[in-house]
Amino acid sequence: MLTCQAPGIEEYAESKTQSPCALLNELQRETHQKMRVPQMLTGPLEGTFLRLMAASISAKSILEVGMFTGYSALSMAEGLPADGKLVTLEIEPEHIAMAKKYFERSEHGKKIEVIEGPALDSLKKLKGPFDLVFIDADKENYINYYEDILPKVRPGGVILVDNVLWGGKVLDPQSTSDRAVCAFNDHVCKDDRVDRVLLTVRDGVFFLRKK
Numbered sequence: 001m002l003t004c005q006a007p008g009i010e011e012y013a014e015s016k017t018q019s020p021c022a023l024l025n026e027l028q029r030e031t032h033q034k035m036r037v038p039q040m041l042t043g044p045l046e047g048t049f050l051r052l053m054a055a056s057i058s059a060k061s062i063l064e065v066g067m068f069t070g071y072s073a074l075s076m077a078e079g080l081p082a083d084g085k086l087v088t089l090e091i092e093p094e095h096i097a098m099a100k101k102y103f104e105r106s107e108h109g110k111k112i113e114v115i116e117g118p119a120l121d122s123l124k125k126l127k128g129p130f131d132l133v134f135i136d137a138d139k140e141n142y143i144n145y146y147e148d149i150l151p152k153v154r155p156g157g158v159i160l161v162d163n164v165l166w167g168g169k170v171l172d173p174q175s176t177s178d179r180a181v182c183a184f185n186d187h188v189c190k191d192d193r194v195d196r197v198l199l200t201v202r203d204g205v206f207f208l209r210k211k
């Protein structure tokens with residue numbers, strides 16, 4: 001979803017960005033054919049950003065909250081070294097089934113562990129330390145995820161939080177999820193444990209670096 005840019009700009013940015021591999025394109029197509037809300041998938045621009053972020057900080061340990069059909073997980077796994085590991089948390093069995101089909105076909109799939117269930121429960125079993133975290137699940141729990149995860153991130157590690165512009169609704173919040181995204185954004189602005197920049201990539205990505 002494009003929040004704050006002129007028509008055509010996202011497509012232009014995508015056209016100037018390195019293309020994803022054929023398998024990610026196929027995953028995107030199947031997600032659009034079979035899933036009820038396919039726009040949840042991050043897509044080529046943000047997926048490539050995530051892959052390059054993982055590689056740029058030499059991440060070896062990644063955590064994802066909210067996998068959907070696996071596009072962002074597979075993108076980040078591509079940026080990991082052969083002995084790197086990505087743990088991803090997802091609640092919907094239907095999403096997990098499609099993702100796993102693609103992980104099995106990818107040389108990077110063996111780096112990925114999927115934990116099924118409510119993410120807040122799964123997080124209790126994880127200790128870290130994580131180099132990179134991508135938070136992209138239910139907005140109402142964004143502050144809970146962040147507070148659980150920050151102590152498990154190594155100093156200098158990065159937390160990326162998706163949809164923080166929420167289709168522009170942060171400017172005039174009406175619903176519970178609108179207010180949850182605003183509350184999260186305000187929460188991190190008061191937190192001096194992290195450096196921060198809100199990027200206008202796609203639907204807004206908060207880039208937080210643990211001090």
Ligand SMILES: C[S@@+](CC[C@H](N)C(=O)[O-])C[C@H]1O[C@@H](n2cnc3c(N)ncnc32)[C@H](O)[C@@H]1O
Nearest residue numbers: 040041042066067068072090091118119137138
């Ligand atoms: C926006 S989608 C994730 C998109 C994914 N990162 C991608 O790039 O394709 C959000 C996902 O979070 C999952 N989710 C929602 N609430 C959850 C919860 N409490 N625990 C775990 N997963 C949850 C949804 O089932 C959905 O698959």
